[in-house]
Amino acid sequence: xxxxxxxxxxxxxxxxxxxxxxxxxxxxxxxxxxxxxxxxxxxxxxxxxxxxxxxxxxxxxxxxxxxxxxxxxxxxxxxxxxxxxxxxxxxxxxxxxxxxxxxxxxxxxxxxxxxxxxxxxxxxxxxxxxxxxxxxxxxxxxxxxxxxxxxxxxxxxxxxxxxxxxxxxxxxxxxxxxxxxxxxxxxxxxxxxxxxxxxxxxxxxxxxxxxxxxxxxxxxxxxxxxxxxxxxxxxxxxxxxxxxxxxxxxxxxxxxxxxxxxxxxxxxxxxxxxxxxxxxxxxxxxxxxxxxxxxxxxxxxxxxxxxxxxxxxxxxxxxxxxxxxxxxxxxxxxxxxxxxxxxxxxxxxxxxxxxxxxxxxxxxxxxxxxxxxxxxxxxxxxxxxxxxxxxxxxxxxxxxxxxxxxxxxxxxxxxxxxxxxx
Numbered sequence: 316x317x318x319x320x321x322x323x324x325x326x327x328x329x330x331x332x333x334x335x336x337x338x339x340x341x342x343x344x345x346x347x348x349x350x351x352x353x354x355x356x357x358x359x360x361x362x363x364x365x366x367x368x369x370x371x372x373x374x375x376x377x378x379x380x381x382x383x384x385x386x387x388x389x390x391x392x393x394x395x396x397x398x399x400x401x402x403x404x405x406x407x408x409x410x411x412x413x414x415x416x417x418x419x420x421x422x423x424x425x426x427x428x429x430x431x432x433x434x435x436x437x438x439x440x441x442x443x444x445x446x447x448x449x450x451x452x453x454x455x456x457x458x459x460x461x462x463x464x465x466x467x468x469x470x471x472x473x474x475x476x477x478x479x480x481x482x483x484x485x486x487x488x489x490x491x492x493x494x495x496x497x498x499x500x501x502x503x504x505x506x507x508x509x510x511x512x513x514x515x516x517x518x519x520x521x522x523x524x525x526x527x528x529x530x531x532x533x534x535x536x537x538x539x540x541x542x543x544x545x546x547x548x549x550x551x552x553x554x555x556x557x558x559x560x561x562x563x564x565x566x567x568x569x570x571x572x573x574x575x576x577x578x579x580x581x582x583x584x585x586x587x588x589x590x591x592x593x594x595x596x597x598x599x600x601x602x603x604x605x606x607x608x609x610x611x612x613x614x615x616x617x618x619x620x621x622x623x624x625x626x627x628x629x630x631x632x633x634x635x636x637x638x639x640x641x642x643x644x645x646x647x648x649x650x651x652x653x654x655x656x657x658x659x660x661x662x663x664x665x666x667x668x669x670x671x672x673x674x675x676x677x678x679x680x681x682x683x684x685x686x687x688x689x690x691x692x693x694x695x696x697x698x699x700x701x702x703x704x705x706x707x708x709x710x711x712x713x714x715x716x717x718x719x720x721x722x723x724x725x726x727x728x729x730x731x732x733x734x735x736x737x
């Protein structure tokens with residue numbers, strides 16, 4: 316009985332398959348996170364602005380298809396979207412090592428693949444968030460999000476640990492082949508999930524603009540959802556500025572090799588894993604609303620340790636600050652994702668997720684460009700200071716909203732039930 320209690324949702328065979336598919340896909344994604352910029356930095360000798368532009372291309376899909384993606388996904392079975400986008404991403408990523416081996420790889424090739432990969436990721440993420448309530452039920456959302464965050468955190472540890480030595484051994488372009496295989500295996504495993512969704516009812520005359528407007532209207536009318544999106548938008552903008560120059564800082568200022576960089580990112584993964592393990596407990600103790608802003612307030616200022624670091628032991632002390640940033644980030648994301656899913660009716664889940672992503676991640680391409688431009692003007696260390704300050708200020712929208720004192724997940728109110736019945 317105790318063992319079954321510890322396993323929880325993992326006893327559910329279909330959730331277990333989603334859990335395993337998430338592990339494989341996220342492992343590939345974590346390798347991309349480290350290897351793709353290193354292809355530009357080490358293999359193509361890209362400058363700071365080019366690295367920032369690459370980051371902008373990677374996240375540009377949120378601006379290009381962010382809002383319509385939700386309406387399109389709400390018309391389709393989410394599982395099918397997840398499978399097709401996983402397989403497509405695997406194919407496009409595999410073109411980078413092929414281009415490298417044939418001598419055709421350029422920074423423009425990286426830009427193109429990054430943009431396509433980013434567009435496909437938007438569709439995958441919208442479907443993924445929308446699929447979980449169907450698979451586990453709304454009463455199990457916090458546990459489901461916590462367990463999936465835990466396996467994502469494990470891959471955040473293992474991904475850089477694998478990627479660092481691989482980059483040193485075979486080079487960054489060839490390392491991307493491993494991530495391509497991971498995403499392909501994730502898509503194939505998702506095919507084995509047996510639980511099928513009902514095909515969404517389609518209107519005789521679907522109107523994309525009207526469907527997008529309906530999703531926007533639902534999200535905007537709730538002060539708590541607005542606050543979460545705005546806080547995320549500020550946080551992500553400055554996080555991307557920070558991340559854009561972090562690799563440049565570690566590789567060129569601290570002179571770390573790929574293995575050392577991998578260790579630092581694995582440490583961030585350790586922080587994220589700990590956050591996933593304690594997220595449910597912390598949310599219950601602190602409250603579902605307060606934990607969203609408190610987690611960031613406690614952890615974000617510690618990211619300022621990194622620009623203070625120098626070659627030697629101090630950089631690993633600074634890495635503890637990044638681990639704390641990851642811990643706080645996962646606790647926050649688990650709480651706010653469960654909050655958003657619990658408040659949204661099934662038929663609007665895709666549009667809620669896409670709208671939230673569009674607003675929250677819409678500034679990410681700008682963050683990449685600003686990070687590159689700031690790095691050119693103020694240097695990598697100066698940009699890290701700016702990023703740390705901005706991430707800390709992201710707590711304000713949530714602190715100034717009803718989330719400040721809201722201790723439990725919301726339940727569907729009359730207005731939400733009315734939307735479902737329409």
